[in-house]
Amino acid sequence: MEGGEAASLLGERSPGRLAEFKTYRRRWFLLSAVCLLNCSNAMLWLTFAPVADKTAAYFHISLETVNWLSIVYLLISIPFGLVATWVLDSVGLRCAVILSAWLNMMGSIIRMFSVLKFLSLGSRSYWYLFIGQCLCALAQPLIIFSPTKLAALWFPDHQRATANMIASMSNPLGILIANLLSPALVPEGKHIPLMLGVYAVPAVIACALATLGIHEKVPPTPPSASATNSNSQPFFTGLKMLLRNKPYIILAVCFGGGIGMFTCFSALLEQILCEKGYSNASRFRHQAVMLAISSSLFGFFGFAIYPIAMELAVECSYPVGEGTSTGLIFVASQVEGVVLMILLQALTVRVSEDPSSTCALDQDGALDWTTPVLVLAGLCSAMACFYVVFFHTDYKRLHAETVGGDLVKAEDTATADVPEC
Numbered sequence: 166m167e168g169g170e171a172a173s174l175l176g177e178r179s180p181g182r183l184a185e186f187k188t189y190r191r192r193w194f195l196l197s198a199v200c201l202l203n204c205s206n207a208m209l210w211l212t213f214a215p216v217a218d219k220t221a222a223y224f225h226i227s228l229e230t231v232n233w234l235s236i237v238y239l240l241i242s243i244p245f246g247l248v249a250t251w252v253l254d255s256v257g258l259r260c261a262v263i264l265s266a267w268l269n270m271m272g273s274i275i276r277m278f279s280v281l282k283f284l285s286l287g288s289r290s291y292w293y294l295f296i297g298q299c300l301c302a303l304a305q306p307l308i309i310f311s312p313t314k315l316a317a318l319w320f321p322d323h324q325r326a327t328a329n330m331i332a333s334m335s336n337p338l339g340i341l342i343a344n345l346l347s348p349a350l351v352p353e354g355k356h357i358p359l360m361l362g363v364y365a366v367p368a369v370i371a372c373a374l375a376t377l378g379i380h381e382k383v384p385p386t387p388p389s390a391s392a393t394n395s396n397s398q399p400f401f402t403g404l405k406m407l408l409r410n411k412p413y414i415i416l417a418v419c420f421g422g423g424i425g426m427f428t429c430f431s432a433l434l435e436q437i438l439c440e441k442g443y444s445n446a447s448r449f450r451h452q453a454v455m456l457a458i459s460s461s462l463f464g465f466f467g468f469a470i471y472p473i474a475m476e477l478a479v480e481c482s483y484p485v486g487e488g489t490s491t492g493l494i495f496v497a498s499q500v501e502g503v504v505l506m507i508l509l510q511a512l513t514v515r516v517s518e519d520p521s522s523t524c525a526l527d528q529d530g531a532l533d534w535t536t537p538v539l540v541l542a543g544l545c546s547a548m549a550c551f552y553v554v555f556f557h558t559d560y561k562r563l564h565a566e567t568v569g570g571d572l573v574k575a576e577d578t579a580t581a582d583v584p585e586c
Contacts, residue, residue, distance in 0.1 A: 185386065186321065186386065186387060186388050186389055186390075187384070187385075187386035187387075187388065188319075188320070188321055188384075188388045189319070189384055189385075192315075192319040192320060192328075192384070192388075194374075194378055195262075195315060195319060195378075195379060196315065196319075196328055196331060196332055197374070198262065198266075198371065198374040198375050198378060198379065199262060199308065199311050199312065199315055199332050199335075200331060200332055200335040201335070201367060201370065201371040201374065202262065202265060202266055202269060202308050202371040202372075202374075202375060203308050203309070203311075203312075203332060203333075203335040203336045203339065204335040204336065204338050204339035204342070204367065205269060205273075205339065205364075205367040205368045205371050206265075206269050206301060206304055206305055206308055206309075206336075206339065206368075207335075207336045207337070207338070207339025207340045207343065208339040208340075208342055208343045208346075208364055208367065209269065209272065209273055209276075209298070209301045209364055209368065210235065210238050210298075210301065210302075210305065210339075210340075210343075211235065211339075211340050211343040211344065211347075211431055211432065212234075212276075212343060212347060212360065212361075212364055213231055213234050213235070213294075213347070214235055214343075214344075214347075214431065214432045214433070214434070215343065215344050215347040215348050215434075216347045216348060216351045216357075216360075217231045217232070217436055218436075219351055219353070219354040219357070220234075220354070220357065222354050223354035223355070223357050224279070224290055224291050224294070226291055228436060229510070230291065232432065232433075232506070232510070233295070234294060234295065234298050235428075235432040235506075236432075236503065236506055237295065237298050237299055237302050238298070238301070238302040238305055238499075239428065239499045239500075239502045239503045239506070240302075240499075240503060241299060241302035241303060241305075242302060242305050242306045242309075242495070242496070242499045243496055243499050243500055243503070245302075245303055245306055246306040246310075246492055246493075246495055246496035246499065247492070247496065248306075249261065249306035249307045249310055249488070249492055250306075250310060250400070250486075250488045250489045250492030250493065251400050251488075251489075252264070252307065252488075253307070253310050253311065253314050253486070253487070253488025253489075253492070254314075254400055254403070254486035254487070254488040254489050255400055256382075257382030257383070258311060258314050258315060258318060258382050258383070259379050259380070259381060259382040260382065261307045261308075261310070261311060261314075261488075262307070262308070262311055262375050262379055263375050263376055263379060264304075264307060265304040265305075265307035265308040265311075265375075266304070266308075266371055266372040266374075266375035266376065267372055267376070268300050268301065268303045268304035268307075269300075269301055269304040269308070269368050269371065269372065270365075270368045270369055270371070270372040271297075271300050272296075272297040272298065272299070272300030272301035272302075272303075272304065272368075273297065273301065273361075273364060273365040273368040273369070274297070274365055274368075274369075275293055275296055275297035275300065276293060276294050276297030276298070276361050276364075276365075277293075277297075277358075277361045277362060277365060278293040278297075279291065279292075279293035279294045279297075279361070280357065280358040280361060306492065306495060306496075309336065309495055310487075310488050310491050310492045310495065311332070311488075312328070312329045312332035312333045312472070312475065312491075313329055313475050313476065313478075313479055313487040313488075313490075313491045314486075314487045314488050314491075315328065315329075315332060316328040316329040316332070317389075317479070317487050318383055318384065318387075318388075319384055319388060320388055320389075321388040321389050322388075322389045322566060325389070325476070326472070326473075326476055329472045329475060329476055330472035330473075332472075333471050333472040333475060334471070334472060336471075337471070340431055344431075344434075346360075346363070347360060348446045349446070350363060389566065390565065390566045400486070400489060403482075403485035403486055403489040403490075404489065404493070406482070406485050407482055407485055407489065407490060407493055410481065410482055412481045412556060412557060412558035413478065413481050413482050413490070413558075415551075415552065415555055415556045416474065416477060416478055416481065416494065416552075416556060416558075417478075417493060417494045417497045418497065418548075419548045419549075419551060419552035419556070420470075420474045420478075420494060420498070420552075421494050421495070421497035421498035421500075421501055422498070422501045422544065422548045423470070423498075423545070423548065424471075424495070424498035424501075424502065425498045425499070425500075425501035425502035425503075425504075425505050426501075426502075426505060426541055426544060426545055427463075428498070428499075428502040428505075428506070429502060429505045429506050429509055429541065430463065430541070432506065433506070433509065433510075433534075436532065436534070437534040437537075437538065474494070475491050475494075477558075478490045478491050478494050479491065479562060480558070480560045480561060480562050480563060481558040481559070481560075481561065482561070483561040483562035483565060484561075484562075484565070505541070505544075508537075508540070509534075509537035509540065509541065510537075512536045512537045512540060513532040513533060513534055513536070513537060514532070514533040514535075514536065515532055515533070
């Protein structure tokens with residue numbers, strides 16, 4: 166390619182010289198705000214699952230009703246997930262983060278109304294919880310989809326995967342904190358008001374950081390070549406491209422199924438274990454080593470792959486916007502999560518009262534979760550094998566950046582001896 170042609174092509178790809186990339190230190194503040202918001206939202210989602218029996222007793226509701234406080238996250242994020250992808254790729258990262266921060270904070274505050282006696286009378290107590298969870302659920306897609314967008318817009322190519330990993334892994338960190346904190350704060354049902362207040366604190370802080378500290382939807386100068394084309398495809402055009410992309414569909418089904426299984430495991434773990442004699446503070450009896458190892462491996466490999474899969478989704482679907490490519494996978498995972506939660510609960514068998522059970526609500530007999538757990542294990546194995554055998558893709562974004570770098574070198578070579586006007 167001649168130097169003049171290279172320069173012409175560079176001019177068509179983006180205004181100015183592609184070689185003039187720049188990073189800003191405030192990207193780390195943005196990353197911190199997104200991490201705290203992501204962690205807080207995960208904590209709010211799983212607030213009640215580790216203490217489902219005590220929550221049911223305190224509010225005089227059934228375990229199935231308590232489960233809906235987790236399931237509502239899945240149901241709402243399915244339709245709103247598509248809206249969230251449009252907001253991220255069309256309106257911008259700043260709007261998405263601030264909107265999710267306010268929804269998250271308002272949901273955490275409204276949940277506290279359920280324990281205020283002058284506001285909550287009779288069955289209304291539960292509805293405050295449910296409405297609060299719905300608002301937090303609306304915030305979830307916006308913040309879950311943000312890490313890849315943040316990494317692509319604000320971080321150079323050699324920091325992109327690290328930034329995405331840090332922001333994405335703050336979500337399972339929130340799940341871990343909720344599993345440890347809820348049982349510690351609620352040894353008895355009367356401590357549930359304290360738990361709701363504690364969980365509202367990080368939501369308020371995250372909202373303040375996002376609202377006061379995020380002023381731009383994109384940096385003044387992009388950090389990499391791909392950042393200049395982050396919104397290169399219109400939203401609906403991007404959706405059509407994704408639905409015709411075979412590697413992306415395989416990734417969405419397999420990895421989305423993995424997220425759905427992790428969701429089920431996290432939401433139903435307390436109910437699975439209490440029937441076997443384990444308490445909410447996770448006292449491992451009889452099978453301590455095997456239970457600890459299996460749960461640890463499931464969490465380590467289940468969510469450690471999350472940021473990698475999100476980056477892979479962007480690579481195999483480029484130049485589709487990052488919000489759209491990661492968002493559609495998340496929507497698929499929520500659909501699969503809803504199906505799995507309904508299926509696993511339907512497969513439980515009610516048995517005669519078990520003296521070893523620690524479930525607070527087992528007057529009609531404990532639930533045997535043996536069959537659902539075996540089904541979950543089989544699905545994990547099947548999806549893993551299917552992914553390994555059938556998933557093959559090119560790294561389109563990396564290839565585009567390589568081509569862009571070659572063009573910059575060609576231009577520099579062609580104009581090296583030309584005096585400037």
